[in-house]
Amino acid sequence: GSTIGIIGGGQLGRMLSVAAARLGYRSHIFEPGANPPAGDVAHAVTTAAYDDAKALRAFAEAVDVITYEFENIPTGALDLLQEVKPIRPGREALRISQDRLTEKDFLRDLGLATAPYADVPDAAALTAAMEEIGAPAILKTRRFGYDGKGQARIASVSEAAAAFEELSGSALILEGFVDFSTEVSVIAARGLDGSVACFDPGENVHREGILRTTTVPARLSAAQRTDAVLLAARILNALDYVGVLGVELFVTPQGLVVNEIAPRVHNSGHWTQNGCAVDQFEQHIRAVAGWPLGDGQRHSDVRMENLIGDDLDGVPELAATTHAALHLYGKAEVKAGRKMGHVNHVLPATKA
Ligand code: ATP
Ligand code: MG
Ligand code: MG
Numbered sequence: 001g002s003t004i005g006i007i008g009g010g011q012l013g014r015m016l017s018v019a020a021a022r023l024g025y026r027s028h029i030f031e032p033g034a035n036p037p038a039g040d041v042a043h044a045v046t047t048a049a050y051d052d053a054k055a056l057r058a059f060a061e062a063v064d065v066i067t068y069e070f071e072n073i074p075t076g077a078l079d080l081l082q083e084v085k086p087i088r089p090g091r092e093a094l095r096i097s098q099d100r101l102t103e104k105d106f107l108r109d110l111g112l113a114t115a116p117y118a119d120v121p122d123a124a125a126l127t128a129a130m131e132e133i134g135a136p137a138i139l140k141t142r143r144f145g146y147d148g149k150g151q152a153r154i155a156s157v158s159e160a161a162a163a164f165e166e167l168s169g170s171a172l173i174l175e176g177f178v179d180f181s182t183e184v185s186v187i188a189a190r191g192l193d194g195s196v197a198c199f200d201p202g203e204n205v206h207r208e209g210i211l212r213t214t215t216v217p218a219r220l221s222a223a224q225r226t227d228a229v230l231l232a233a234r235i236l237n238a239l240d241y242v243g244v245l246g247v248e249l250f251v252t253p254q255g256l257v258v259n260e261i262a263p264r265v266h267n268s269g270h271w272t273q274n275g276c277a278v279d280q281f282e283q284h285i286r287a288v289a290g291w292p293l294g295d296g297q298r299h300s301d302v303r304m305e306n307l308i309g310d311d312l313d314g315v316p317e318l319a320a321t322t323h324a325a326l327h328l329y330g331k332a333e334v335k336a337g338r339k340m341g342h343v344n345h346v347l348p349a350t351k352a
Contacts, residue, residue, distance in 0.1 A: 003028050004285060005063030005085065009036025009045065011329040011339060012069035012265050015273075017042045019281035025289065030059045037329045038069075050077040060084035067243060067288045071097050071263055072144055088192075088288040089243040093263035096239070100142045100173045103260060110238055112231055113257045115250075116176035123164055129174040130160050136177040139163045141170040147337065148209015153177075178257050180250035184218045187269035188232035189283045189293055190241045197283070197293045198229045199276065202304075204248070204268050210337065214268045214304040216275060217350070220251070227256050235261060244269070244284040267339070271302035274325045274344040300346045307341040309334060318343050 004020045006013045009031030017027040017038050026043035029036060032050060039045040044062065048055030056077055060066060066087045071094055078094065081087060096106045104114050118129035120139065130137065135157055141150035150170065152163035164172075183206065187199040203218035204211055220228070232247045239245075246266025248259040269280035278286070278294030286294055307314070312334055318324050328341035 001025060002064040002289070003043065003062065004289065005030065005059060005066040006038065006042070006069060007031075007066065007073055008069035009033070009038035009042075010069060011037050011331075011341075013038035014041055014329060015281045015327070016067070016069060016265065016284060019279070019285045022282065023285055023289070023291075025285065028059065028063050030056070035332060037331055040330050050074045053080055056080045057084060065288050067284070068094075069264055089239070089241050089245070089263050093239045093241055093245070097261055097263050098143060100140055100145070100260070101171075104173070106238075107235075107258050107261075110234055112234070113255060115178045115257060115259070118174045120164075120172040120174050123161075123168075126160055126164050126172075126174065130154070130157050133174055133176040135159075138175045138177060139167055140173050140175060141167055142173050143171065147211075148206070151209065178250045178252060178259075180252050180257070182219065182251045183259070184220060184228065184249050184251055184256075185214070185266065185268040186228045186232040186247045186249065187244060187266055187272065187280050188229075188236055188247060189244045189280075189287055189296070190236040191287050191293045192242050192290045193292075194237075195293055196233045196236055197296055198232055199269060199272050199280065199296045200298045201225060201228045201249075202268050202271055208337075210306070210308060210339075211267050212306055212308075214271050214302075216271050216298060216302050224251065224256065231256065231258070239263075243287045244280050267306065267342075268304075270327065270342050271304040271344055272296065273327065274346045275300045275302040298349055300349050302347075303345040305343050305345070306339055307343065308339055309336045312340045315341070321345075323347060 003026040007030045009029045014037045020027045028044040029038045029042045030046045046059045060081045116133045120126045137154045139152045183204045184201045201218045202214040202216045205213045246262040250257040265280045272279040323346045325344040
């Protein structure tokens with residue numbers, strides 16, 4: 001059979017591997033760190049650094065198509081890999097989403113609403129940006145942030161200098177604070193043939209910058225639902241995208257504001273594992289393997305809860321709970337703030 005190459009061996013790579021296996025594919029993980037969660041379920045694992053040209057080439061030669069579970073793959077590695085096998089989603093999606101400034105410019109050029117933002121190359125630029133955007137605001141590193149890391153909130157102008165001090169050394173962006181009622185996300189997919197399918201928007205609750213729960217259906221009007229799906233499709237088409245994409249949105253009285261995009265399967269799409277016939281992981285494998293997109297209609301309501309750090313202690317109780325589907329990542333070491341698994345609480349769908 002064919003082999004799907006997956007860059008990154010975390011829980012997303014693990015669940016992609018499982019989905020690939022279900023469709024009759026083998027998976028081969030490329031991961032620099034030892035003992036990746038995906039290694040337990042993949043057919044093969046390459047443990048090597050992203051600057052190991054020989055290992056990268058051997059990996060690319062062993063697989064039929066290359067996909068990834070995270071966006072911060074070094075450009076040099078991508079150059080090398082794509083000489084050998086197709087990378088899906090393509091380079092443009094990675095280039096744009098690796099940098100919050102490039103990403104915001106891209107979204108703005110598409111006519112989509114974002115938080116007000118400004119490039120902050122130095123302290124003087126921050127003073128100017130604070131004058132333009134005002135408080136409250138959030139200073140963020142342009143690259144490598146996740147789970148709210150690399151961010152400093154600025155409640156009033158007097159806090160700007162301390163925020164800059166905390167994050168200096170990295171390229172930064174200032175964002176105005178969006179006064180949202182709720183956060184939602186759309187998990188969208190585009191096939192090799194250009195067809196687009198979106199899962200129902202999910203409503204997200206974050207704590208300390210980390211996603212805690214996603215609930216479907218989200219509390220959205222029919223018009224907001226349509227907007228969410230149309231804007232996701234616009235992003236997919238603009239990128240000539242192949243695969244699953246996560247779009248994080250703020251709901252405001254003025255409409256939907258795009259927070260960020262993730263060119264991969266997304267934590268806020270884990271509910272699809274127990275809410276849809278075809279979940280986001282299978283949808284992604286279908287897309288990158290050139291299959292038609294599958295049926296992502298929601299057949300059940302779901303509340304997904306992340307199990308973070310010591311939340312894992314609740315597993316025995318969750319295992320005995322009705323309508324609760326557990327998904328554990330097999331991570332050896334429990335750490336505060338580390339995603340160890342999630343549980344999908346499933347109920348029959350309330351409305352279509
Ligand atoms: P992820 O793990 O989703 O990749 P991240 O580290 O990239 O997260 P963001 O999504 O930028 O971080 O921010 C994390 C959370 O912080 C958001 O979901 C939102 O709750 C809040 N937040 C971020 N930016 C803003 C903003 N401009 N206005 C209001 N809230 C914000
Ligand atoms: Mg992010
Ligand atoms: Mg986010």
